[in-house]
Amino acid sequence: MLVYIIRRSLQSLLVLVAMSLLVFAGVYAIGNPVDILINPQAEQLERERAIAELGLDRPLHEQYVTFIRGALSGDLGRSFVHSAPALGMILERMPATLELATAAMLIAVLLGIPLGLWAGLKPDSAGGRAIMAGSILGFSLPTFWVGLMLIMVFSVMLGWLPSNGRGPTSELLGVPVSFLSLEGWRHLALPATNLALFKLALLIRLTRAGTREALLQDYVKFARAKGLSNARVILVHVLRNILIPIVTVIGLEFGSVIAFAIVTESVFAWPGMGKLLIDSINTLDRPVIVAYLLVIVAIFIVINLVVDILYSVLDPRVRLGEAKG
């Protein structure tokens, strides 16, 4: 078990280093930030001083070494545009993204599992069919366009909900959050719904498939034969057995929700990390791009690692397969 965890962690570390190299080399090799960041009318001397200050005159591999040394001490460079520490800018915006992602995931779980259960128990009923049709639509609708349509209906036509920003935030343990005030909830409602739709569709399908499979199992037939109430059979026997794969998927999908938040944040002007990334790509603010990518890749690697380890605890066959392969 320990060996597996160590091996799996080393592998994750290797991926992180490879990604950092790839991202750094790519991002630092394109475009010329000198042209963007320094006034074209500036004196030659002034230009050179600025280049030396930003460390852009040194060869790439030296820049990378400086960058890694900085990264290990938590310093991922300073934003060219805002001249603030890149990592600080990312971390400052992380709570907004995490709040959005958590809200979206909660919506997806709280609606997706009951709806999927219903569709699985009554696959041929009108309700079951409608749920499945809706989930196909949820897969096909492009997130950004749904976001626009939500704004169009709920902000422009009905005027019920605000269409952009986080609204007033209140401090919780020093972190600004929206969900403590009614106004914050109103700002959170549309972006969270938008981000949740895709995962909602996924969870509905997953729960439905699991339920249909579980209903055919002997333990369910046995539970029914014992004369247990329908509610008990479904809630205890069926639901508990389908929850293991669902929990795994929820874990893995959380990372993808954070990544997809980029799109939703852009549509709703939500001040999170994703919007910062898009703005940085447009202004070629490379330290921020690199910092964002490294932070999100690290989040992903940690999530994948934790899910893999949890899974190997739940299901020993996973470890055996890994050892053989």
Add this chain to the structure above:
Amino acid sequence: MSAPTGMRHDRAGESPAARLAADFLANPVAAFGLVLLGCIVLLALFAPLVSPQDPYDLAQLDIVDARLPPGSTSASGGTYWLGTDDQGRDMLSAIFYGLRISLAVGAASTLLALVIGLTFGLIAAYLGGRIESLIMRIVDIQLSFPAILIALILIAVLGQGTGKVIAALVTIQWAYYARTVRGAALVERRKEYVEAARCLALPPLRIVFRHLLPNCLPPLIVVATVQVAAAIALEATLSFLGLGLPITEPSLGLLIANGYQYLLSGKYWISFFPGIALLLTIVSINLVADQLRDVLNPRLQR
């Protein structure tokens, strides 16, 4: 492909292709999807012939007609069924031209990725050993990240432009094909017809491409169909974010992005209708893919 025995219906004398077509059309929803997709492709192909105006010929645009709601009459007497954008461009024509670009980018990236993924998947399955584990490890790692994230990393690294977007889409997709082909090829490799071909001392390349490949195609076709839809959606998303195609290649995503700023003042049609076109395209492809999966899956055939 050898004709499998015990198909859904016993129709001796029909060719396998005719049987597949009949099975496919047995589901009315799928048939509808296929017809819809056919119409969309035709509209895209013949966009210059069916469009009321050439939306990118500045001589045909009249700024007086800018931002007219659907059904308005133009200064020159025509009708704008879906309204006009901020340049006075007929949205219906812009959508036909946009479909063209979206479908072309989706199809081109899928084809390229298919060839690359197919090659690596077959190499992995046929050679095995270190090369196989290297290829499959790269595939596994790549598939553990969401497509949008990989696309953004690549766009940030490569820069922007049509070629770069296609490169990003190809990089995302090849892994799906490599994994599917390898899986199918590993199963097929153990079958008797491959052994027979080996006994005949046929050259390995011939065995791989003439015997193994055709039998790996059914699952690959299904994955490719789903991936075309995914590629079109991803390109639209990137273009909407301003990181996709340049404004000289106005795909559906760019049309939607263009209408974004007018949405808040109630001028919904500039974003709404291109989105509907995108949605219909994706839904029709997904419907076709769903049915293809059932028709091509021998396990579902009685």
